[in-house]
Amino acid sequence: MREEIGQSQFLIVICSPDSAKSEWVEMEVSHFLTLRGHEFVIPVIIKGTPYAKDAVDECLPLSLLRTEVDLLGISFAGQSKEQVLLKTVSALLDIKYDSLYDRHRRRQRRQRMVAATVATVMFVIVLTAALFSIMQWNRAEQRRAEAEQLLNYLLLDLHPKLQQFGRLDILESVAEQSREYIDYISTDVRDPIDAIQAISLRRNMAEVYQSVGKLENAETLHLKNISVLKKLEQIDPKVGIIHLLKGEEHQALASIRKTEGRFQDALHETPMKEKLK
Template sequence: MGYSIRNTGEIIMDVQKNYKYYAFISYSRKNSQAAAYLQRKLERFRIPVQKVDKQLLLPEQKYIKPVFRDKRDLEVSEKSFTENIKTAIKETRYLLVLCSPESASSYWVAEEIKYFLETHNNDFSLVVPVVFSGNPGSNDETECLPEILRRNEITDRNLPRMVADEGENVREGWENGLIQTISYMLKVKRESIKASIDAERVRFLKRCIFITIFALLIFIALTVWALHAEKKAGRNEIKAKEQTALARKNESIAKEQTALARKNESIAKEQTALAKQSFV
């Protein structure tokens, strides 16, 4: 979906345009880890659809995805690298620029921004600079905004910052930048975005707890079954030994009875012989 301007100056969606990507991340290779984090977290964010203008969503859309990052999403094709990038840029709704002194001096980042603006009616409101390091507007070696973005439409904004404030760790700084980025794209207050992220984290923990308890119950059931089987096997072994001992005893008795029978037979023969001698 694209944007158009009403007479009142209000930005609205052009519902005739359907984009393949929700956002395209433009970044310096030196900031690849942060770009991967941003892509992963954006695509996993569950949109609070009841708080978002329907014009900002695709039908049945529950997540901010797909988000294009060239290292992961470029497909093997006959097109050149540049043509593939241009195609992806044309088919994306927002351009996220991961801003750092490295990206500020990157030729490719500047080219991606220029091409995005060319294909999106030169609408800077669709460009989302995300400060990763450096100082926007400093115009020195710490400058993080590419030159094309050093203009009032950008610098007058409260830009998302993936930078830890005093007392925060790096993870917290990155998450704050993520929240600010989502807030800008969905036009929803940061508190609502943070609440959604916290709620998703709670749901994730509940799923983990449920899976852990379920796995524990299965383990307990298998342990009880194994103990029962072991106990039964022990009883069967004892019974088998008793039966073996009884069989050996019966065999011994049978041998004794056989020997006794032979002895009786021998005695009977002797008595018969003596009887014959008496008649003579």
């Protein structure tokens, strides 16, 4: 204990009538005062009164009572634990209490802002979990339409908002969980509406992957779309929307491959009239 006290810059004394009568507390305080001055002692009063007229109420150890300077101490009376802690820290760091209190309040405000942001992120995650719960347990047409609408919102409308806060990782997680469902609704190309809806969702997913730099994942999704569109083309070659969508998928692939520096591959995806230009 003497070694520990000798290595300490400050001594925080928890003061009460009981500690004032303690032989061990008196020995520790007395030893510290022989090494350092009273200005390095911080009395924290939890009960009793310093310099009390009645010895029964006295809370300061005898060594502190004998010092020539009055030690008012930090009292719990009428104060919260937070205030007592801040006053103790202000004494340790030699910082004005008001200044430290202002810092503490600013820190609390920042913490509340962070908590609000976390709550928003958690809301999105819970929303996503609810979405996939709907997909898993209820395949009714109306429910599926609602799920697809919500998925489009998450992957498309929410995209710029989360990008602003640097939280595209949330959308990436949504995209990862969406892939199995989208593949499920597009397995039967005999239903063109389902297949085209899946192509739209898959394209939104590819845009998310491209935003976070996962170009290989984005390329895989565009290739899947092209494969589905080719099957649809074989069923009905005269549907103009299929040729339009296929052209858009090839353009998206060309853009990705240019970004990767694969200019020859990008040229391969470019329509002939664009090459001539």
